[in-house]
Amino acid sequence: MIHRHIKTEIMHRVVEYNGVLYFGGLVAEDCSQDMKGQTEQICKKIDNILAHFGSSKEKLITAMIYISDFSQKSGMNDSWLKWLHAEHLPTRATIGVANLGENVLVEVVISAAK
Amino acid sequence: MIHRHIKTEIMHRVVEYNGVLYFGGLVAEDCSQDMKGQTEQICKKIDNILAHFGSSKEKLITAMIYISDFSQKSGMNDSWLKWLHAEHLPTRATIGVANLGENVLVEVVISAAK
Amino acid sequence: MIHRHIKTEIMHRVVEYNGVLYFGGLVAEDCSQDMKGQTEQICKKIDNILAHFGSSKEKLITAMIYISDFSQKSGMNDSWLKWLHAEHLPTRATIGVANLGENVLVEVVISAAK
Numbered sequence: 001m002i003h004r005h006i007k008t009e010i011m012h013r014v015v016e017y018n019g020v021l022y023f024g025g026l027v028a029e030d031c032s033q034d035m036k037g038q039t040e041q042i043c044k045k046i047d048n049i050l051a052h053f054g055s056s057k058e059k060l061i062t063a064m065i066y067i068s069d070f071s072q073k074s075g076m077n078d079s080w081l082k083w084l085h086a087e088h089l090p091t092r093a094t095i096g097v098a099n100l101g102e103n104v105l106v107e108v109v110i111s112a113a114k
Numbered sequence: 115m116i117h118r119h120i121k122t123e124i125m126h127r128v129v130e131y132n133g134v135l136y137f138g139g140l141v142a143e144d145c146s147q148d149m150k151g152q153t154e155q156i157c158k159k160i161d162n163i164l165a166h167f168g169s170s171k172e173k174l175i176t177a178m179i180y181i182s183d184f185s186q187k188s189g190m191n192d193s194w195l196k197w198l199h200a201e202h203l204p205t206r207a208t209i210g211v212a213n214l215g216e217n218v219l220v221e222v223v224i225s226a227a228k
Numbered sequence: 229m230i231h232r233h234i235k236t237e238i239m240h241r242v243v244e245y246n247g248v249l250y251f252g253g254l255v256a257e258d259c260s261q262d263m264k265g266q267t268e269q270i271c272k273k274i275d276n277i278l279a280h281f282g283s284s285k286e287k288l289i290t291a292m293i294y295i296s297d298f299s300q301k302s303g304m305n306d307s308w309l310k311w312l313h314a315e316h317l318p319t320r321a322t323i324g325v326a327n328l329g330e331n332v333l334v335e336v337v338i339s340a341a342k
Contacts, residue, residue: 002173002227004203010191011206015175017227018133019246022176025207059230061243062250064337066209070327077238089232092239093253093337095294096327099184099210109178109207113230113245116287116341118317124305125320129289131341132247136290139321180323213298213324223292223321 006049014049020061021053021112031103035067036075042108043083050112057083059113060090066107070096076106120163128163134175135167135226145217149181150189156222157197164226171197173227174204180221184210190220234277242277248289249281249340259331263295264303270336271311278340285311287341288318294335298324304334 006013011024026045028038043057050056067076073094084090090110100107120127125138140159142152157171164170181190187208198204204224214221234241239252254273256266271285278284295304301322312318318338328335 002175004201007200007203010195011177011203013205015205017175022205022225024205025209061230061245063239066207068210068326070329081238086235087232089235089239091241091243091250091252093294093335095253095325095335096296096329097209098182098212098326101184101210107207107209111250116289118315121314121317124309125291125317127319129319131289136319136339138319139323180321182324211323212296212326215298215324221321221323 014053016114019114021050021055021114023049023110023112025107025109027100027104027107031105034075035069035072035105036079038106039076039079042106043079046108046110053114055112055114058085058088060088061111061113063090063092064109065092065094066097066100067094067105068097068100069105072105128167130228133228135169135228137163137224137226139221139223141214141218141221145219148189149183149186149219150193152220153190153193156220157193160222160224167228169226169228172199172202174198174202175225175227177204177206178223179206179208180211180214181208181219182211182214183219186219242281244342247342249278249283249342251277251338251340253335253337255328255332255335259333262303263297263300263333264307266334267304267307270334271307274336274338281342283340283342286313286316288316289339289341291318291320292337293320293322294325294328295322295333296325296328297333300333
């Protein structure tokens with residue numbers, strides 16, 4: 001049984017199947033901030049959405065992190081590691097890409113257990 | 115139990131595990147078309163492959179959409195949203211990347227429920 | 229129940245959930261090698277990690293392969309196909325990206341059945 005949640009114009013932000021919450025790509029609301037700030041915003045968004053499902057950041061499984069300015073990778077890393085407890089870190093890959101949209105420095109795609 | 119389907123030289127196009135159909139990257143056959151046209155072709159491919167498994171576009175879970183020309187993103191979007199009913203939209207992330215192969219403007223990686 | 233394995237500074241290399249082993253991004257140790265050599269190193273890493281869980285390359289489900297020099301794609305392909313038996317090939321997508329870190333030509337993200 002597929003459960004879809006939080007519909008936007010182009011997607012459902014979360015699709016649930018077999019106990020896994022699959023997320024669409026999350027970007028910051030305020031893209032005037034640097035990568036550290038944009039990542040902080042994304043982490044807060046994840047907290048809010050997961051809380052909605054009775055899940056939390058302790059249940060992250062995977063994270064794909066796409067960044068459009070590799071030189072700011074450490075800023076993303078700082079926010080990410082400040083947000084998560086070491087024992088609950090998900091898997092991760094950070095990929096430097098060409099374009100995520102105007103001023104979008106980082107986009108995160110996660111999956112989590114419900 | 116892993117079930118593998120539609121073998122090519124380099125992959126199985128679909129691998130099935132625990133009720134999820136995981137797809138390899140799909141690109142258009144005719145890459146002389148623009149992003150809108152290439153996306154339409156990919157959507158038809160997905161329909162055909164899913165039908166093979168008794169699944170359908172109503173059962174999509176996730177979609178990763180890689181595009182090599184961000185300026186044509188709206189063309190991809192048009193084809194994608196024309197193809198899918200609003201209530202069945204999967205999660206999605208659109209990532210602007212450097213290179214998908216000669217003239218390949220868009221590549222789609224999906225998962226679906228069986 | 230989520231099981232996390234092989235902790236690094238920034239992630240768990242493997243997170244296990246519902247019988248699936250999700251891997252973080254794997255890169256070569258020696259990035260002075262070309263894409264063919266780097267891919268060989270990654271394949272060996274995957275073998276070693278999977279063996280740890282009583283799994284093996286025969287149980288790969290998906291592979292996302294990010295490459296930062298598309299002109300060397302055939303080198304990646306050679307190593308990948310030499311490593312895997314045709315009947316066990318997972319799904320795959322190869323995405324040409326902007327930057328994977330200094331001298332990193334290829335990064336692989338896989339999932340496997342336990």
